[in-house]
Amino acid sequence: MKKLIAIVLALALVLSLAACGGAKPAETKVSVFWYDEADVYLSTVRSELNKALETAGIAYDNQYAGKDQAKQLEQIKTAIAGGTTLLVVNVVTSGDPDIAQTVLDAAGKVPVVFFNRPIGADGSEVTLLNGNATACFIGTDAPEAGHMQGKMVGDYVLANFDTVDLNGDGKISYAMFKGEEGNAEAIARTQFGVEDADAVLTAAGKPALEYFDAQASQKWQTDPEGAWSAKAAKDYMDTNMVTYNKDNNNMIELVICNNDGMAEGVVESLKQAGYNAAGQHVIPVFGVDATDAAKALVAEGSMIGTVKQDNVGMAEAICATVKAIAEGKTPADALAALNDERFTIAPECASKLYVAYAPYLGE
Amino acid sequence: MANPIATLQRTAAEYQKMSKKDQKRYITDLILNNALYILMLAFCIYTAIQRPNFLSMGSLGNLIVQVAAYLPMALGIAGCIVLTGTDLSAGRAVGLTAAITGAFLQRIDYANKMLTFLPEVTPFWMFVTLLSVVAIGAVIGLINGFFVAKFSLHPFIVTLSTQLITYGIILWFFDFNNGAPIGGLDEIYRNFLGTPMFYMGNTPVPLYVLYAVLLTALMWFIWNKTVFGKNMFAVGSNGEAAKVSGVNVFLTTMLVHTLAGAMYGYSGFVEGFRSGSIAAGTGANYECDAIAACVIGGVSFVGGTGKISGIIMGVFVLRIIFIALTMLGVSSSSLYIIKGAIILCACALDMRKYLVKK
Numbered sequence: 157m158k159k160l161i162a163i164v165l166a167l168a169l170v171l172s173l174a175a176c177g178g179a180k181p182a183e184t185k186v187s188v189f190w191y192d193e194a195d196v197y198l199s200t201v202r203s204e205l206n207k208a209l210e211t212a213g214i215a216y217d218n219q220y221a222g223k224d225q226a227k228q229l230e231q232i233k234t235a236i237a238g239g240t241t242l243l244v245v246n247v248v249t250s251g252d253p254d255i256a257q258t259v260l261d262a263a264g265k266v267p268v269v270f271f272n273r274p275i276g277a278d279g280s281e282v283t284l285l286n287g288n289a290t291a292c293f294i295g296t297d298a299p300e301a302g303h304m305q306g307k308m309v310g311d312y313v314l315a316n317f318d319t320v321d322l323n324g325d326g327k328i329s330y331a332m333f334k335g336e337e338g339n340a341e342a343i344a345r346t347q348f349g350v351e352d353a354d355a356v357l358t359a360a361g362k363p364a365l366e367y368f369d370a371q372a373s374q375k376w377q378t379d380p381e382g383a384w385s386a387k388a389a390k391d392y393m394d395t396n397m398v399t400y401n402k403d404n405n406n407m408i409e410l411v412i413c414n415n416d417g418m419a420e421g422v423v424e425s426l427k428q429a430g431y432n433a434a435g436q437h438v439i440p441v442f443g444v445d446a447t448d449a450a451k452a453l454v455a456e457g458s459m460i461g462t463v464k465q466d467n468v469g470m471a472e473a474i475c476a477t478v479k480a481i482a483e484g485k486t487p488a489d490a491l492a493a494l495n496d497e498r499f500t501i502a503p504e505c506a507s508k509l510y511v512a513y514a515p516y517l518g519e
Numbered sequence: 520m521a522n523p524i525a526t527l528q529r530t531a532a533e534y535q536k537m538s539k540k541d542q543k544r545y546i547t548d549l550i551l552n553n554a555l556y557i558l559m560l561a562f563c564i565y566t567a568i569q570r571p572n573f574l575s576m577g578s579l580g581n582l583i584v585q586v587a588a589y590l591p592m593a594l595g596i597a598g599c600i601v602l603t604g605t606d607l608s609a610g611r612a613v614g615l616t617a618a619i620t621g622a623f624l625q626r627i628d629y630a631n632k633m634l635t636f637l638p639e640v641t642p643f644w645m646f647v648t649l650l651s652v653v654a655i656g657a658v659i660g661l662i663n664g665f666f667v668a669k670f671s672l673h674p675f676i677v678t679l680s681t682q683l684i685t686y687g688i689i690l691w692f693f694d695f696n697n698g699a700p701i702g703g704l705d706e707i708y709r710n711f712l713g714t715p716m717f718y719m720g721n722t723p724v725p726l727y728v729l730y731a732v733l734l735t736a737l738m739w740f741i742w743n744k745t746v747f748g749k750n751m752f753a754v755g756s757n758g759e760a761a762k763v764s765g766v767n768v769f770l771t772t773m774l775v776h777t778l779a780g781a782m783y784g785y786s787g788f789v790e791g792f793r794s795g796s797i798a799a800g801t802g803a804n805y806e807c808d809a810i811a812a813c814v815i816g817g818v819s820f821v822g823g824t825g826k827i828s829g830i831i832m833g834v835f836v837l838r839i840i841f842i843a844l845t846m847l848g849v850s851s852s853s854l855y856i857i858k859g860a861i862i863l864c865a866c867a868l869d870m871r872k873y874l875v876k877k
Contacts, residue, residue: 193690194799199698337851372848380841380854381804386794391585394722395845398581399572401721417700417798424795428713428723448631449702449796 184482186216187235188244189228191273193220196417197445197465198246198272204471212479225249233262242478243268251277251340253284260288267291267481271474274298274340282505292487292507294473296465300513301444302345304463306352308515309412309442312460313353314360320440323405328357329368331396332376333422335384335414342384342414345444346376349412368400368408384414386421393425401429411441416450416462419443423458432458446516454518461517469498469511477509552872555815555865559836566843573846577720584724585838587731588793590831593809594738595660595782597830598775600813601755603822604667604674606776607806609783611685612659614802616652616787618692620708621701621797623648629703633696640705648708653784659685660780664773674776693799702796712792727789734785739827741778751775756823812837815865821873836861 186209190198202218209216219235221228225248232243243263247270249255256275260268271294275281285291313320313328320328332350335342354364367375377396379388393411400406411426413419419441426432431439438457443450446464453459473494480490488507502508537545550557566573592609599606625632627639638644659681666677693699712730715723742748750771753761762768786805791797816833818825840861844854 194803196698196700196798196800199693199799203694203697369848373850373853374848377845378851380851380858383800383803385798385800386796387790387801390793390795391841392845394581394584395842398575398578398720398722399570399846401577403721417794417796420700420702420795424793428715428725429721430723447700447702447796449700452630452703 184214184242184478185240186214186242186244186478187232187240188216188218189231189235189246190218190220191228191246191248192223196415196447197467200447200467201272201470204468205474208471208475209478212475214475214478214482221248223248225255229258229262232259236263236266241266242481244474244478245270246272247275248273250274253280256281256284256291260284260291263290265290267487269294269474269477269481269487271295271470277340279504282502282508285505285507289486289488292477292491292509294470294477294491294509294511296470296513297502297510298341299344299348300510301341301463301465302348303352304513304515305345305349305412305442305444305461306354307356308461308463308517309349309410309440310353310356312440312442313365313410314356314362316440317362320409322402322407322409322437322439327363328365328409329400329406330365330410330412331368331393331408331422333389333392333411333413333418334376334378335418336382337378339382345414349414349442350375353412365410368396368406379418384417386417386424389413389418389421390425393422394428397425397429407439409439411439413441413443416443416445416447419459419462420449420453423453427458451516451518454516461515464514464516466498466511466514469496472496473499473509473511551868554868555836555861558861558864559839562843563839566847570846573843575720577722578842578846580719580722580724582835582838582842583719584722584728585842586831586834587728588789589808589812589838590731590834591734591782591789592786592805593812593830593834594735594827595779595786596806596809597813597818597825597827598751598779599674599678600810600818600820601751601822601825602674602772602775603755603820605678605810605820606663606674606779607678608659608663608681608685609678609779609809610802610805610807611682611689612656612780612783612802613787613790613805614797614799615659615685615689615692616656616784617790617794617797617801618689618701618787618799619655620648620652620788620791621704622692622696623651624705624708624791625701625703626705631696631699631703633701640707642707642711645705645708645711649785649788652788653781656784656787657777657781659783660776660778661773663780664776667776668769668772689799689802698799700796700798701791704791704795709792712789727792730785730789734782735827735831738782742827747771747774752823808837811862814869815862817869819869819873821870836865 219231228248243266245259245268247255250273253276267290269292275293276284285293332346334346350365358364377392379385400408411422422441423432426439431437440460442460443462446462450462476494477490480493481487491501491509498512500510502510572578596606596609622633624640663677663681666672667674712727713725715725717724750766753766754768754771758768812833813830815836816829818829840858
């Protein structure tokens with residue numbers, strides 16, 4: 157009897173699954189694969205993309221890999237077996253063309269729109285995209301955020317040099333908070349956020365920025381959990397300010413963060429130490445992402461600037477591309493049809509689209 | 520309380536009576552049993568020589584403030600470890616309660632207020648929020664405890680499941696905020712936790728340090744002075760024996776997990792303030808540090824042993840490592856290696872005591 161019930165239940169399960177997968181073959185069915193559901197920026201893209209796809213009347217589903225590339229590949233294979241006609245993929249392992257190739261092999265003739273996380277480095281993605289007519293990439297030029305942040309920092313420090321230089325020694329000491337080790341974007345932001353600021357300063361005859369701890373073995377502090385978290389930045393900043401503070405006349409004069417979350421943690425720490433609130437000295441803090449929380453801090457003056465990743469633009473670009481491909485265009489033609497100043501086709505590759513970053517210093 | 524000097528004299532007298540071989544073994548045991556503290560002392564001395572500021576008042580203040588933030592969670596999870604279990608859902612429970620705290624306590628004039636229908640934050644509303652999140656944490660713990668006790672499932676499995684479910688709820692909750700972090704927290708809430716009580720050096724010591732002290736006292740009382748506390752240790756060291764002696768194992772297990780959950784709820788309440796804003800990823804892997812702190816402090820996975828003072832020591836050790844390495848400016852890679860090595864050593868030394876007993 158028990159066995160019979162088990163068999164009946166198993167059958168019911170199989171049938172219900174089969175019923176779920178029984179979509180009409182001719183219809184466009186988009187599957188969107190996200191590297192992780194908790195990513196702050198991508199969550200805002202997702203909410204915009206869901207709206208856009210619903211408005212366009214395109215059937216879609218979202219799947220999350222939880223930062224596990226192997227899991228994502230299985231999800232992709234399962235989706236194709238289930239009749240998905242278009243894949244929108246945010247790869248887990250960024251910057252590796254072999255992973256992208258594996259996805260394309262699994263996809264076969266099904267078109268693939270890669271987005272956000274880079275699928276190659278140093279031009280390897282161009283070779284890949286040129287060799288696959290069914291694929292395209294929509295993303296940002298990863299180092300651009302770092303460059304933009306660096307220039308913003310440089311311009312701000314140059315314009316307010318004497319205010320920023322708290323101890324008046326003619327040099328600006330800075331702290332840098334890195335989101336995670338081994339992430340292509342974090343590396344680029346950590347590097348260019350300072351290099352480009354230095355370029356602006358030295359061109360104007362000012363000394364380059366100096367890392368606050370001359371004896372440190374690296375010129376940044378990384379979230380030990382690799383989570384780009386406010387908590388880690390706050391713990392670091394609290395600890396740094398024990399040694400580097402006003403009383404010792406060596407207070408950290410500038411803080412650059414890989415993202416807004418970490419910038420918020422730093423602002424929180426500064427506020428408790430008697431900085432960055434109304435009527436107090438503001439240590440300039442810079443982030444990336446332009447989250448609502450960070451925008452509010454910029455508005456109240458306790459944070460200086462951030463770099464906006466255009467989530468609406470990203471979602472619109474993906475949705476329009478998906479729609480064009482569904483209407484029979486090739487991915488490259490679909491990208492070319494996007495006529496908007498926010499988007500640029502990469503000069504070296506026709507099937508690679510960049511959504512522009514924008515500096516954000518308040519409205 | 521025995522007179523410590525008399526105890527020391529007695530120990531010295533016993534030591535005199537031992538043979539040479541026993542004396543040698545006695546010293547070795549003494550060193551090994553306290554190896555972690557000896558190592559930590561050496562590490563602190565090294566750091567202090569390299570960075571004299573490490574021992575300044577400001578640095579001690581910073582240490583205490585950080586310990587106060589991490590301690591409540593460790594105190595909660597310790598109970599689960601005493602029952603030979605663990606709790607993997609702790610971090611996500613903190614994440615969920617932090618998110619709810621944030622959503623309930625946003626400024627009324629904040630442009631991106633998530634729950635727009637909520638009224639302006641008042642002290643009363645803040646206490647309602649505090650009680651709600653503690654209750655929500657407790658419910659997560661209660662569910663853990665129920666499945667562990669009722670079906671004799673290993674807590675690893677049960678809490679892994681609730682970790683996933685809680686994370687799912689967090690993501691669903693953030694969907695109402697378009698996935699964006701929850702910021703713009705009200706001043707009443709921020710002042711309740713963050714108003715400096717006094718300054719140590721240049722480090723402000725906020726009010727939540729006081730709350731952490733009170734919670735620790737409460738937990739000490741529960742562990743040492745109540746029937747429930749005694750039952751917890753009895754169940755932890757031998758569940759069968761406890762059952763035979765009339766302890767309600769089912770109820771004890773449920774309550775231990777519920778109490779742990781309530782502590783996560785409180786941690787979530789504080790976490791929102793500490794971070795300034797709460798993202799969906801807030802709380803991920805927080806349980807790792809809490810479990811590590813307990814184990815370092817001698818709350819053994821063998822079950823039935825552990826002291827509040829040990830947990831405090833464990834949290835102190837982990838925070839000292841973090842602060843010292845930050846001040847020394849070591850690379851990220853060294854930080855991981857050193858932390859891992861210390862946890863491993865601590866556990867090995869801890870187990871050694873039990874192996875010797877056997």
